Amino acid sequence: MKHARCAAFVSGASALLALAAAGSEGPATAIVGAALIDGTGAPPVEDSVVLVRGDVVVAAGPRADVPVPEDATVIDAAGAFVMPGLIDLHNHYGGGREGFERLLALQLEFGVTxxxxxxxDGAENMAVIADAKAGRIPAPRLYTAGAGFSHPRGMPPGGVIQRPTTVDEARKMVRDLAAADVDLIKMWVDDTLDGRLEWTFDWNDGRAPIPKISPEIRTALVREAARHGLPAVAHIYNEEDVRQLAAVGVRHFVHTARAAPVDAEFVRWAKRQALSFAPALAKAQDSWFMAERPEVLDDPSLLRAWGQQRIDRMKAPGTQAGMLVHPQGAQLRTVYGRMQRFTRQMQDAGVTVALGSDSGAGNVPFGWGTHHELELLVEAGLTPLQAIAAGTSNAARVLEGDDPPFGAIARGKAADLVLLSRDPSADIGNSRSIERVMQAGRWLDAPD
Ligand SMILES: [Zn+2]
Incomplete structure (x- = not known):
């Protein structure tokens, strides 16, 4: 970033006006001269001013429309690009306290605010999340489902997942989650082990199909959650499950229907129901992508996300060959093509497509995976600006409803911003060209 230039920075009078209009307190920062990508999908505003005071954006727009107050610290961002901090709706953290804290710091470094x-999230993770929410450790703004729900023998195996066998038990588990201060509940409704079709699982007593959590228990979970003001989010792979869950009030889904293609009637219905989908394309192609495009393993930003050991494991000839001759490879690619089509269908119809990478699952690295999901949304047919909207304003609406307090660079929104050196609207891969990240008005590279 270059230093401040002396170019006409408006008079004290208009500065006072801007202040009065903002009604906000704290030190001001003006980011001047960048192309502004506001996160709504609108075209970039060249030569913009983004004015931050305290932890919020108080004004953003063309330079001529946004006076810079005298007390503002001016950041000359000519030639740079500014977009909202990214929002990733689908993460699975682990690694104990130290590992979890490292992943949170990594996400911030990648602009995931x-x-x-x-x-x-079992008890150990919940303690870290409590610290993050209280601002005691550096972390993105976090939302948690605590320990999610599945069938006693359902996907995914193991973990901290809760597996109620009766409706009463399900309700009690939701009450306990509410008491533990979760933000939502999550359930897996999946009988396919990662989208493989006609798959079975080797249980102690032999191979058998994977059962899905029953509709009665799903309904009990959703209704009990609603009584505590908690939304329910579901991992789904087929249309019937989306329909059943939507009928009892679920609006937000991760992954896509993909056991079969969906038709125009489904798309219209999803739109009427105001559903949202966060496809997790990154997870769906994680078993071949890094073998088909091994050059990504030399990406320095992937090294930052994963470390040398994990990269070396991925580069090992055995791993690479195994990925290319994956026994379900053809099936997974068919499914992936359906997911891309589904994503395009939803976007074209105005159904909310949001970013959720499934970071922490399979080969989806935290931070890096969020940017990879942006790329894959574009490969699925979104424009770069639509993909950025999926990862900012759309995701914010999934979390906070129609007028979310963050997720766009606009007056009154939280000052979560990423400054980029290259244009992500021209090439979405440029979303990784991160110069600086601001969270709630504070540059993360600034000393305390
Ligand atoms: Zn997941």
């Missing part, structure tokens, strides 16, 4: 943790 808000993250939703989907169902892998």
């Amino acid at each position: 808000t993250a939703r943790s989907l169902g892998a």
